[in-house]
Amino acid sequence: MRAMNSSAQLWQQAATPGAPGAQEAREKSAWWRTVLGEYPTGVTAITSVDAAGDPVGMVVGTFTAISEDPPLIGFLPAANSRTFTDIRRNGTFCANVLGYEHEDLCRRFAARSEDRFDSEHWETSELGNHRLVDAVAWFEGRIVDVTEVGDHFFVVAEVTGLGVGDGSAGLPLLFLKGGYGSFTVPSLTFDVPGFSGQLRAAESVRDVVQELADETETECLLSTLVDDSVLVLTAANLLPIRPRNGIVGMNFPFAAPLAPALAAWTSAEGLKLWEENSRHLLGAVDRPLIARLLAWVRERGYATTVGESSVGFDEIVNDPAASRVELSDAWNAVKANLGHVLDGSVPGPDGEAVPLTSLQFPVFDADGRAQFELVVSGFDPHPSEEALQALVTRGKTAAATLTELVGGVAAPDYR
Numbered sequence: 511m512r513a514m515n516s517s518a519q520l521w522q523q524a525a526t527p528g529a530p531g532a533q534e535a536r537e538k539s540a541w542w543r544t545v546l547g548e549y550p551t552g553v554t555a556i557t558s559v560d561a562a563g564d565p566v567g568m569v570v571g572t573f574t575a576i577s578e579d580p581p582l583i584g585f586l587p588a589a590n591s592r593t594f595t596d597i598r599r600n601g602t603f604c605a606n607v608l609g610y611e612h613e614d615l616c617r618r619f620a621a622r623s624e625d626r627f628d629s630e631h632w633e634t635s636e637l638g639n640h641r642l643v644d645a646v647a648w649f650e651g652r653i654v655d656v657t658e659v660g661d662h663f664f665v666v667a668e669v670t671g672l673g674v675g676d677g678s679a680g681l682p683l684l685f686l687k688g689g690y691g692s693f694t695v696p697s698l699t700f701d702v703p704g705f706s707g708q709l710r711a712a713e714s715v716r717d718v719v720q721e722l723a724d725e726t727e728t729e730c731l732l733s734t735l736v737d738d739s740v741l742v743l744t745a746a747n748l749l750p751i752r753p754r755n756g757i758v759g760m761n762f763p764f765a766a767p768l769a770p771a772l773a774a775w776t777s778a779e780g781l782k783l784w785e786e787n788s789r790h791l792l793g794a795v796d797r798p799l800i801a802r803l804l805a806w807v808r809e810r811g812y813a814t815t816v817g818e819s820s821v822g823f824d825e826i827v828n829d830p831a832a833s834r835v836e837l838s839d840a841w842n843a844v845k846a847n848l849g850h851v852l853d854g855s856v857p858g859p860d861g862e863a864v865p866l867t868s869l870q871f872p873v874f875d876a877d878g879r880a881q882f883e884l885v886v887s888g889f890d891p892h893p894s895e896e897a898l899q900a901l902v903t904r905g906k907t908a909a910a911t912l913t914e915l916v917g918g919v920a921a922p923d924y925r
Contacts, residue, residue: 553616553683555606556585557640560596565627565640568593569619571685572662573605581669583649586662594663601653603667604639607646609679616683636671645675646682715912716744722886722908723747726901729888731757732873732912733769734881735776738783740769749888763837765791766800767845771813771870774804775880775921791838792845799845802852811925812902813870817847865891869902871909874918881918884909 551571560566572586583605587594597603608616618626627640635641635650642648651667658664715732723730723746732744739761748757764780765787766773773784789795807813826840850864866889873882886905890897913920 551685553608553612553685554585555608555612555616555619555642556587556597556603557606558597558600558603559638561599566593566596567619567626567640568597569608569616573607576666581672582654582666583651583669584664584666586659586664589658589661589663594665598653598656598665602637602639602670603651603653604635604637604641605649605651606640606642607648608642608683609644609646609675610681610683611644611679612642612683642679643675644677644679646679647674648672715915716746718908718911718915719744719884720746722884722904726886726889726904728886728901731885731887733772733883733885735764735769735772735780736761738764738787740764740772740883743882747888763787763791765841766795767803767848768841769870769883770803770807771872771883772880774807774813775872775874775878775924777879780879788841791841796845799848799852803848806852808923809925810902811871811906814851814866815844815847815868815870816850816864816866817843863892866893866898867891869905871905872921872924873909873912873916874920874924876917876919878919878921878924880921881916882912884912 552573553569553571554573555567555569556573557565557567568587568591570585570587574584576582576584585605587597615626615629631643632640633643635648637650637652639650641650649669650671651669653665653667655666656663657666719730719732722728728747729749729752730746731742733740733742735741740763741761742757742759745757762768764772764784766784767788769784773781776784785795785797785800788800803813826836847864868885868887871884871886872880873884875881884905886901889901893901910920
């Protein structure tokens with residue numbers, strides 16, 4: 511028999527009657543939530559009306575089918591829920607199973623936002639409750655039993671109606687590791703003819719990339735988004751740290767916070783892909799950080815990386831045997847240095863200046879979306895303000911030339 515790990519011992523100690531103090535109780539609660547976070551749960555909006563006839567609702571991860579004969583459903587609201595008090599008083603509810611596209615709606619419900627029912631997707635059910643037209647599925651019921659179980663109620667209801675939505679909300683929304691996701695990472699449709707065009711475009715602009723590299727005495731790469739990965743298409747003046755077999759063909763997951771110059775001007779689907787790839791790689795999405803990063807990039811018209819996080823990055827992303835832990839560590843190393851970029855702080859933890867490692871510029875397609883990313887690196891890691899601005903200006907000029915050569919137009923908000 512395997513020895514009990516320290517986490518299990520902590521749980522048992524905290525669960526011993528009379529043993530836990532405030533600190534132990536907090537640790538027990540944190541560990542409870544951490545372990546449950548490994549189990550994906552579906553997300554359902556329970557809707558009803560209050561005594562005044564106004565709509566009320568709550569989001570739960572405990573909705574379940576109980577019985578087929580007779581058809582019974584249930585959910586477990588917190589015992590101190592004020593919303594459930596209204597639902598219980600009304601005696602009926604509609605359980606709307608949320609889809610992937612309902613994440614914003616879900617967050618509005620969780621925040622008790624006043625506009626959570628302001629949508630044309632709501633309709634009134636047979637029992638007078640709000641029902642989502644585009645719900646993955648819906649069940650309506652009359653409450654037949656409420657049992658207090660621990661710090662929750664177990665609500666049982668007889669089913670009075672059920673159905674499926676129009677399918678536009680996508681796969682069911684899941685809650686996992688403290689964040690929302692779906693069964694699979696959303697993927698952009700791989701367009702083979704389009705990719706062939708990208709290869710031809712990369713070949714036609716090779717001279718511009720080489721000219722920029724020679725003129726600035728830097729390494730310059732041109733990459734693009736293929737399916738759910740960033741792929742290097744062409745390179746000029748490779749740095750000595752690069753693999754011996756070169757870097758063309760190197761690819762890595764399109765996951766936040768990497769490749770923000772591509773993400774800042776991509777489609778809504780591309781942006782969601784970028785975020786969800788990060789969730790699958792890191793276990794969570796730091797939305798406030800991502801929002802700040804995208805705002806920073808859009809305001810300046812380029813992205814940058816700092817620190818030594820790129821050391822060993824090529825080897826990790828090009829190694830088919832690289833584990834998820836290794837990839838996660840590489841992404842976290844990049845993320846750890848973002849504060850220096852976003853806050854404009856240059857001193858590192860030892861008081862020395864943090865080195866600037868790369869600049870990334872978007873190259874746009876005919877729809878004003880970032881099709882390529884021009885990456886410049888290998889310059890003085892501690893440039894003067896004047897030298898940095900000159901390099902940024904030259905990089906933007908080259909990116910504009912590339913945009914014109916591939917028949918693209920800059921995004922309306924590009925600076």
